[in-house]
Amino acid sequence: MAQNNTGSSATTQVTLGWVWVGIPLAWGVIVTIQNVAKLFQ
């Protein structure tokens, strides 16, 4: 049981870590793609 708790805690930490860096990165990529779209208009 203790091992399961450690495993789920690590998974939560990893998920939060990737969300923390993923949100600004995704925002930057979306803004850039919006600018790229102007190239082919």
Add this chain to the structure above:
Amino acid sequence: MTFLDRSHSVAGPGFSRWLVPPAALCIHLCIGQAYAFSVFNKPLAQLLCSAAQACPPATEKAISTTPGDWSITDVGWIFSLAIVFLGLSAAVFGRWVESAGPRKAMFAAACLFCGGLIVSGLGVMAHNLPLIFLGYGVIGGCGLGIGYISPVSTLIKWFPDRPGLATGTAIMGFGGGALIGAPLAVGLMKYYSSPTSNGVAPTMITMAVIYFVYMIVGALLVRLPADGWRPAGWTPPTAEVAAARMMTTRNVVVGDAVKTPQFWLLWAVLFLNVSAGIGVLGQASLMIQEVLGVSVAAAAGFVGLLSLFNMGGRIFWASTSDTIGRKQTYMIFFALGAVLYALTPSLGHWHAIVLFVLAYGIILSMYGGGFATIPAYLRDMFGTVQVGAIHGVLLTAWSAAGVAGPLILNKLRDYELANGVAKADAYSMTMYIMAGLLVIGFICNWLVRPVADRHYMPTTPTVGGELIA
């Protein structure tokens, strides 16, 4: 502050190594803002005219005619200084980063980079260019260098099975930092602008605070693997496999590594790959406008697309190198890059816009891939013990290329225009010369051979930080 020490950042049982790449990304996504510094160039060159509400209309080419306003050339030195100090600080502090550990190094990088932004903001308030050079160029540049190398050796130790993927993920963040830094700065300048200010100083200070929080989170998340740790189910490659892939089973210290021809061949490989790419990056907007006659907005889209290829190439090529090998990956960069550079003038003449954009996209993906694959290449050649410090010294090639690349492109373009060549054709000769640089890079990479026995440390052999039985 003992929690910053190397001994306090060793992972306990149950820690997932997949938390280390986001920790590294916290640093690289922030310091990658350097690639987006050009969004400040025009506002910095219009500080006095915007205060006096006397700036030329946006439709005119003049930046400012107000006495005392800086020129774009003056302002351009801020980025160049930052890149020079990135390389110098990575070289000088590389050994300290290895001994202090990633957490202390990331903390130092956060203080320097964000402190540099604040000093620059004060320099903008005082309209003092040397203070901005000191802030962003020198102090911030040192933060860039220490931050850039801080997670590299830690990632290599956590991912001995996939070092290219691991370092590629972090270094992808440096490419991605521009995608965040540019719209963030533009949005903040718009928010802070007033009839008598274009909002540069508060933007820099706000960005410093936001980036500091992100970087400190990275420093708190990062962990070193415990001695003897290895990924579950992974066994180090046999000596035969390691030899076939040119992966050393031993270690070279940084002082000995710089005495080897392999180090200088790899220095030349990075220098030539970066010189070819960085020259295009700096001129991409102007180039596509003059060659294909597209609008300014479309040119901005082209620059954005190149940034996406630059970022994506870092993770794609670095992880590919885990499968096909580092030397082979660089062979592709140089061979394919030279062919594409040689083709782009013709694509411009034919107005083949999709192929033109695609060719430059692939070139920029290999530019990013070159940065991301080099740490794993160094690990293969010199082992893991001082790979961070060796990587730091090698980054002086980036500093040199940061000056040489744009210089070559600008001088050649000016020479062509002075000799009556049409604007649309002025880039052709430059592209052929870039192709030539890549051919030299191909030869340098081809010449790389395993390091001679005399340079290795007299210790038990390792692969990926693991002892070989």
